[in-house]
Amino acid sequence: MIQRIQSLFLLLAAACYVWGAFLPIASLYPKQAGEEHWILVEDGTETPVSEYAYSAWTVSDTDGNVIARTAPIAVLELLLGVCAIVVLFLFKNRKLQAKLCLGHVFFGFVLLALMLFVYPDMLFPKHAALKGVETVYSLWTLVPMVGILLVYVAQKFILKDEKLVRSSERLR
Numbered sequence: 001m002i003q004r005i006q007s008l009f010l011l012l013a014a015a016c017y018v019w020g021a022f023l024p025i026a027s028l029y030p031k032q033a034g035e036e037h038w039i040l041v042e043d044g045t046e047t048p049v050s051e052y053a054y055s056a057w058t059v060s061d062t063d064g065n066v067i068a069r070t071a072p073i074a075v076l077e078l079l080l081g082v083c084a085i086v087v088l089f090l091f092k093n094r095k096l097q098a099k100l101c102l103g104h105v106f107f108g109f110v111l112l113a114l115m116l117f118v119y120p121d122m123l124f125p126k127h128a129a130l131k132g133v134e135t136v137y138s139l140w141t142l143v144p145m146v147g148i149l150l151v152y153v154a155q156k157f158i159l160k161d162e163k164l165v166r167s168s169e170r171l172r
Helices: 005-020 071-088 094-126 139-171
Strands: 024-030 038-040 046-048 052-055 058-061 066-069 133-137
Touching: 005 071, 005 139, 024 094, 024 139, 071 094, 071 139, 094 133, 094 139
Parallel strands: none
Antiparallel strands: 024 052, 024 133, 038 046, 052 058, 058 066
16 A cells, blocks of 8 residues: 555655755865965854865866766666655555665665765776865765665565565465
């Protein structure tokens, strides 16, 4: 039935993935920050000026010029959102639904690996403009992680429903 709690979890997971595709992932700062990379705030403290903004679609500088494209991250996030909606409507086949949730969690971890390790550590240093930058992750990076957690919890409730249906059929 589509009125189960796992439907709510899958719907929220889809919203997390779609929302995460349009939120910033991190800010990139120069590692050797000189005087020109720091600004004085009104309360007397100095804060670093972000050189680049890292999002699911691109890495751009403060003027909006695109330095590198990171579209595979955004495409994977949107695909995971669509997949969560598809899994939601497979409520008549709970075994398939549970297997797809498990695969969904795997690809969610692939997404996190792309966002947190592959692009910042392996691909950004290959760009001349992005050499020697420090990555400071945004709080919005947690949104896809919440999506993975919601799909995992939905899978547990799907398996619980399957067990309940099997036990009731056995009593007949």
